[in-house]
Amino acid sequence: MPTKSLHIPTADGQADALAAFPDGGERHPGVLLYMDAFGVRPVLREMARELAEHGYYVLVPNLFYRHGPAPVIDLPEHIGQEIRPAVFAQLMPLIETHTVERALSDADAYLRFLTTQPEVSPRPVAVIGYCMGADVAMRTAADHPGQVAALAGFHPSPLVTDAPGSPHRLVSKMTAQVHLGLAENDMPPKAVSELNQALDAAGVDYTCEIHPGTVHGFTMSDTDAFNPSALQRHWDRLLPLLESALADR
Template identity: 45%
Template structure:
């Protein structure tokens, strides 16, 4: 049984300004374990908010920040209801410079503000939280688990990009700081995370003794979880939901029974 949820727009103070965000929680009595959801490059929109709603319906308080807030409030670019291959070039012409401006240092600083907002939320339970991210958001989720090990109990990333590159600031290089349990759902048709990076990430996590499980979803493309895009794969998306909610259930058990 899923819980009824309530969502609203909120503002998050950060060292560099104010980030707009979507906050959703069960309508039943809380508090509920917190989850930070990192967006993909297309940003906050009804489809992504709906994904946060589904997590909240399982018994969590979920925060989805606009990580591009320095460039403006949502939406940075007007999106069609369905993002097809023909719309992507024009969208990324606007979005790519903003993505590149979000340096690892800024991302980690912002993550502290997002974690503080969840910690201050009456509907969010005290203690460590879960983090999940999609596409570019998977890298942000991994960086958050590295930078705030005492505040993150579980981290999931789906069709992540550049998670284990040869760059000196690649997020996998901080694996030895992670204390959370991790799950990755990679897409095997994904130029943003080729096999050599999947292997490099696996080795880094294994060598660091990180509790983790990674799977490559056969036939899935980059963005397979996003129902409002042409990359969507319904079967792979449902597989991701099972893996994500299983991870959160292990690391952050809910009070759904008491709430019901």
């Protein structure tokens, strides 16, 4: 499965990215995959390849490109609980400077780049996000309703906050089919209920479920949070969503 390194022009420079896609010269539905807080690394490359094997062109940008190419910080092969505090001490300044304004400006650039690749079909795309990437994915889908036909978020950062721009307040702008897969500790029950109420009120075609026995980060095989059965359940939800939303467009 071919992969290649790319550079995406943005308002603030160039974002490095990786792409995975089927070989053979045909065009395929596009998927924009937003990383978790640990960044673009081998586990995300493998997830992109897995998606590409199902017939998608998958673009994975380095959201922290303003601070350097991926990997922006040195990461061990396995991110265990004992080193998480030290890793997040390095990551938090990067996360804090990735503002909503920057995220939306970058999303414009990522979608423009993705949809103009010769291997990508001229149709709406899917946006997938993990951890902090789920927040960005929701904002991207809300800001580009005509371009995003499918939205998936897994073990997201909080999607319900008191902020005027909380992701759950944006769902009325979406036209995408949506799936959200939460870990048991991602959001309190009241917040999950409020999220579902917002999606219901907006008339969004969605599913939202809590993966039992999981903690935040359950899809990432290079962390202690990894849960193999939950990762499989994630694929069991994600692939039909993409097939339904993108196949006939």
